[in-house]
Amino acid sequence: MTTYQLVATAAMGLESLVADELKKMGYETHIDNGRVYFEGTERDIAKTNLWLRVADRVKIVVGKFPVKTFDQLFEGVKALPWEKYMPVDAEFPVTGKSVKATLYSVPDCQAITKKAIVERLKGHYRRLGFLEETGPKFKVEVSILKDVATLTIDTSGNGLHKRGYRTEQGEAPLKETMAAALVYLSRWTPARPFVDPFCGSGTIALEAAMIGQNIAPGYNREFICEDWPMMKAEMWDEVRAEADEAANYDQPLNIIASDIDQRMVAIAKNNVLEAGFEGIVEVKQMQVADFTTYYTDGVMIGNPPYGERIGEKEEIEKMINTMGTVMRKYPTWSVYMLSSMENFDKIYGKKATKKRKLFNGAMKTDYFQFWGQRSPRKPQEPKA
Numbered sequence: 327m328t329t330y331q332l333v334a335t336a337a338m339g340l341e342s343l344v345a346d347e348l349k350k351m352g353y354e355t356h357i358d359n360g361r362v363y364f365e366g367t368e369r370d371i372a373k374t375n376l377w378l379r380v381a382d383r384v385k386i387v388v389g390k391f392p393v394k395t396f397d398q399l400f401e402g403v404k405a406l407p408w409e410k411y412m413p414v415d416a417e418f419p420v421t422g423k424s425v426k427a428t429l430y431s432v433p434d435c436q437a438i439t440k441k442a443i444v445e446r447l448k449g450h451y452r453r454l455g456f457l458e459e460t461g462p463k464f465k466v467e468v469s470i471l472k473d474v475a476t477l478t479i480d481t482s483g484n485g486l487h488k489r490g491y492r493t494e495q496g497e498a499p500l501k502e503t504m505a506a507a508l509v510y511l512s513r514w515t516p517a518r519p520f521v522d523p524f525c526g527s528g529t530i531a532l533e534a535a536m537i538g539q540n541i542a543p544g545y546n547r548e549f550i551c552e553d554w555p556m557m558k559a560e561m562w563d564e565v566r567a568e569a570d571e572a573a574n575y576d577q578p579l580n581i582i583a584s585d586i587d588q589r590m591v592a593i594a595k596n597n598v599l600e601a602g603f604e605g606i607v608e609v610k611q612m613q614v615a616d617f618t619t620y621y622t623d624g625v626m627i628g629n630p631p632y633g634e635r636i637g638e639k640e641e642i643e644k645m646i647n648t649m650g651t652v653m654r655k656y657p658t659w660s661v662y663m664l665s666s667m668e669n670f671d672k673i674y675g676k677k678a679t680k681k682r683k684l685f686n687g688a689m690k691t692d693y694f695q696f697w698g699q700r701s702p703r704k705p706q707e708p709k710a
């Protein structure tokens with residue numbers, strides 16, 4: 327096995343959670359410019375793709391060097407050992423990014439990178455003509471930040487948020503990676519009841535269920551690197567078998583996903599079925615004002631509608647205020663709401679214990695946290 331320099335990319339604000347996930351898996355990490363770097367073998371590439379819940383992608387860092395001219399870019403790219411990863415028939419599209427850099431023309435940087443890799447591979451594989459690119463795909467990225475070029479190859483393919491359970495989605499679905507982050511940040515454990523009263527397509531509840539039963543989020547999907555010569559099929563089988571072994575399908579869960587909209591409820595039910603949680607995650611139609619529970623110490627997580635459309639805002643504010651009133655009846659419940667309304671807590675009628683800035687796609691939001699009181703301990707039976 328070879329050791330690779332790897333990087334896990336994540337949405338802005340979620341890097342530290344990805345670093346935590348990697349640390350829990352036993353990797354040493356360091357964060358630089360919103361990217362989480364770590365080292366690992368082919369097996370680790372498979373494992374991290376399978377298990378990371380919050381990261382967008384896992385990439386191999388092929389090289390990093392200072393660059394100010396196209397010549398330097400060409401020579402720098404050509405000097406990297408591309409043949410270590412790519413066979414002679416590799417297909418390798420190149421994308422690019424340039425931020426605060428002297429080389430700002432991204433199409434030129436991409437074309438030069440492509441040409442330099444072609445030169446390198448032709449030299450190594452002793453080819454005179456053009457490369458046919460009929461084999462496995464390697465998505466190369468040249469990213470130049472402040473005159474430093476970083477060359478990466480994506481190992482994930484489709485973003486890791488694509489878990490493979492989403493059949494249809496609602497109007498404003500949360501990315502699965504963000505939903506997993508919301509569950510992590512709530513410190514919910516499977517022993518506690520869980521409710522998402524604005525479930526839409528059911529993303530948050532499903533991520534909670536997978537966390538609760540320790541199910542690898544990538545178990546039901548494929549990754550682009552599975553076709554690469556260095557990523558052996560037996561190794562994938564082992565890593566997947568280990569994941570199956572680690573899953574705790576018998577862990578009881580008390581998870582409810584509800585929504586006011588019958589269409590959303592139908593979509594969420596379908597997704598729950600697809601994810602294999604039928605009969606485990608309960609989906610029902612309900613408006614948040616009607617929430618009642620016999621349980622204590624529960625966790626409620628959701629992203630209510632933001633009220634972008636004219637006339638909607640007032641109605642939504644009224645609904646959030648009602649939710650605040652309803653939840654005052656359940657002081658041991660913790661409530662976590664992701665909202666772009668800056669004064670959400672004021673409307674809810676309670677000062678947030680904590681707020682955390684997060685981006686929901688391009689939208690600036692806050693994660694409002696209202697921590698519940700601890701349940702009073704049950705009185706001890708007097709000793710005989």
Ligand SMILES: C[S@@+](CC[C@H](N)C(=O)[O-])C[C@H]1O[C@@H](n2cnc3c(N)ncnc32)[C@H](O)[C@@H]1O
Pocket residue numbers: 496498499500501523524525526527528529530584585586587590612613614615628629630631632645
């Ligand atoms: C932003 S979406 C939630 C998206 C969801 N997290 C997902 O991943 O698909 C907000 C949801 O709140 C629901 N909703 C709006 N008003 C509601 C109310 N009063 N009670 C319960 N649900 C409501 C909408 O039908 C919509 O599905």
